[in-house]
Amino acid sequence: MPEGHTIHRLAQRHKQLLVGAPVRASSPQGRFEAGAAALDGLVLRDTDAHGKHLFHDYGDRWLHVHLGLYGTFVDGAGEPPAPRGQIRLLLTGGGETPAWAELRGPTACEVLDDPGRDALLARLGPDPLRADAEPDRAWARIGRSRTSIGALLMRQDVLSGVGNVYRAEALFRAGIDPYRPGRDVSVEEWTAVWDDLVLLMTDGVRVGRILTLRPEDAERDPELPSRQDRGAGRYVYHRANRPCRICGTPVRTAVVEGRNLFWCPSCQK
Template sequence: MPEGHTIHRLARRHKRLFGGAVVGASSPQGRFEAGAAGLDGLTLRGTDAHGKHLFHDYGDRWLHVHLGLYGTFTDGTGEPPAVRGQIRLRLTGGRKGPVWAELRGPTACEVLDDGARDALLARLGPDPLRPDAEPDLAWRRVSRSRTSIGALLMRQDVLSGVGNVYRAEALFRGGIDPYRAGRDVSRAEWDAVWDDLVVMMTDGVRAGRIRTLRPEHKLREPAGRGAGRYVYHRAARPCRLCGTPVRTAVVEGRNLFWCPLCQK
């Protein structure tokens, strides 16, 4: 599933492509036909992202997209290509020439009014990529919970935008056992994890990929699973820092990776 940096990049790209332009909207697949008809011919006023949720602002209504595990956006310049596959939503327009974008396989694709969008956002935790984020809100939820910190970081009502890669890498970089209860994580440790997520995820927006190795630990290695990571997808391989085999287990429905020696 795309993590928060990917959604923020999409919001910026869609603003560059369609911002300020009248947008044509259609649903070749037909599953979003009514929603597309309600957006067709409107001007895109702006875009926004909160965690894994993408929003297009059309004035009195919002397009809300959650890609989920299988959703993808593709785009290009010129006239859109012939319809292929299950396209939930196709957007066309552009201020400086024709551009297009196509959405396939999302978990959510819907039109919301202001009240419905506000209600959705109220259910989400703070997003480390947003300047208006309130890390204290996440800390209050973490510090009162007996649930493991490895599980809490995946819960979008606690923290928005963090997925499986950032979870594993942030806990490793913080030296925190993923099975430690949230209430047993100190405030200093939590602040360090939050600040680290801000740095890593901001870099992810710029680079378009997740980079977690600190400069002193970067090594040349073949591309592949686990390349450029401390523990993610490195099960049974030596920890980069201590040599202990990296362990893995399913937590919150996803494989968690950690070093049992570095993360005590």
């Protein structure tokens, strides 16, 4: 599932391509015909992201998209390619500079009014990529919970935008055992994790992928970052049974919150 940095990149990309001009909206697949009709011809005023949720602002209504496990949003300048496959939503516009975006397979694709969007946002935790984020809201949940910190970081009502990769890497960088109950994490440790997530996720928006090695560790990394090796450029994620980059202990894995967690039992005591 795309993590928060990907959705923020999409919001930035759609702002560059489509904001400020009327948008033609259609549903070649046919499953979003009513929603597309409600947006067709409106001016896209702005784009936004909160965690894993993407929003297009059309004035008195919002397009809300959650990609989920299988959704993809592809875009480009110029005229769109001929429709192929199951396109839930096709947007074209861009004013004098034509552009397009096509959405396939999302978990959610809907038109919301202001109260509907407000209700959705009220259910989400703070997003480390947002300037208006309030990390104390997440700490209020984490600091009194018996649930493991590894599970809490995956819950979007606690913290928005953090997924499996950022969870594993941020906890490793902080030296925190993912099975430690949230209430046993100190406020200083939580602050350090939050600040690190802000740093890592901001870098993710900038470069378009998750690379978490500190500069001194990246310099001696024998594995060049590769999209074929999902463990390259990272400390523990997708490195089960491979030696920890710091201490050499085999990295362990287990399923937590329905996803494979990775950690070093020596560095994360």
